[in-house]
Amino acid sequence: MNPLETQTTAALTNPSSYSQDKDNPFSPKGRFSRLSYLAWMFIVGMLYTCTLFIVAGIASVAFLKSGAFTFEILFQSGLGYFVIFLFSAVILAFTIISICISIRRIHDLDKSGWLWLLFLIPLINVIFGIYIMCAKGTDGDNKYGPQRATEQTEKLLGTLYAVFLAIFIVAYGSIAVWMLSMQNSLNQQMNTIEMAEQDDSNLAQQLENMEQEIEPSSDEIEQQAEVIEESSEAVNQSAEDAVEAANAAAEATESQIVQEANQR
Numbered sequence: 001m002n003p004l005e006t007q008t009t010a011a012l013t014n015p016s017s018y019s020q021d022k023d024n025p026f027s028p029k030g031r032f033s034r035l036s037y038l039a040w041m042f043i044v045g046m047l048y049t050c051t052l053f054i055v056a057g058i059a060s061v062a063f064l065k066s067g068a069f070t071f072e073i074l075f076q077s078g079l080g081y082f083v084i085f086l087f088s089a090v091i092l093a094f095t096i097i098s099i100c101i102s103i104r105r106i107h108d109l110d111k112s113g114w115l116w117l118l119f120l121i122p123l124i125n126v127i128f129g130i131y132i133m134c135a136k137g138t139d140g141d142n143k144y145g146p147q148r149a150t151e152q153t154e155k156l157l158g159t160l161y162a163v164f165l166a167i168f169i170v171a172y173g174s175i176a177v178w179m180l181s182m183q184n185s186l187n188q189q190m191n192t193i194e195m196a197e198q199d200d201s202n203l204a205q206q207l208e209n210m211e212q213e214i215e216p217s218s219d220e221i222e223q224q225a226e227v228i229e230e231s232s233e234a235v236n237q238s239a240e241d242a243v244e245a246a247n248a249a250a251e252a253t254e255s256q257i258v259q260e261a262n263q264r
Contacts, residue, residue: 023148028100031108033137033150035158040101042161048094055090059083107144108137133165 023030025040032040062079063069074080103113109132118128140147150158 025104026097026100028103028107028113030104030145031137031142031148032101032104033108033148033154034105034133034135035162036148036150036154037101037105037108037158038133038161038165039154039157041098042157042164044094044097044101048090051090051094052087055083055087058086102132105132105137107142108148109135110138110142110144133162 025032025036058079059074062074062077062083065079066073066077074084099116102116102119106113106115115128119125138147
């Protein structure tokens, strides 16, 4: 008998053969409503978390005894091997239980339990998970058994878990939107910085061009200064020659006047 196709054609002819007293929530046989599915997923998740904490505590003891905190140290003691075995067993057990619970929910939709394999496909698993949590099951009997009554405890836990998931989705969505806005803001800032760097580069190029234009002008100014200086020297020399000539003329005139005075 296929464990995923839990009910046979013979059982369909006698729906009363499905006894609620024999219902096992961890078995793939039978059906789960939406709230029952959420309730048991919540219970399994809490048990899984608590069990992992216990395994982590045992692993901490193994690490403290060895004096090291590396994964390889677990292969060097009996307690370490026990931790590895216990961790693997917990992962395997709760994975199987989660699959069985999902199969029961898929059966409630009157679909093959093999559809749980969709959980192995990235992105598709998210869409499929939302579908089986939100889709309404078959009213009355289907080929997987009679409609299972949802217990009060399941209704309470399922509702609480649904509210928790809604809050988580809203919070996660808000964080995702905030991160996207921050990324856009960061991209804008990076673009602004790149534009500023480009403007600085253009300004530096303009300053370099201006310096290149100023350098010839400076050479011309130096040449003109040298010409002016030479001209000033020539003027000063001419003035000195004129003063000397005037002094010589004055001395000659004075000497002539003295001579004429002596002759008289």
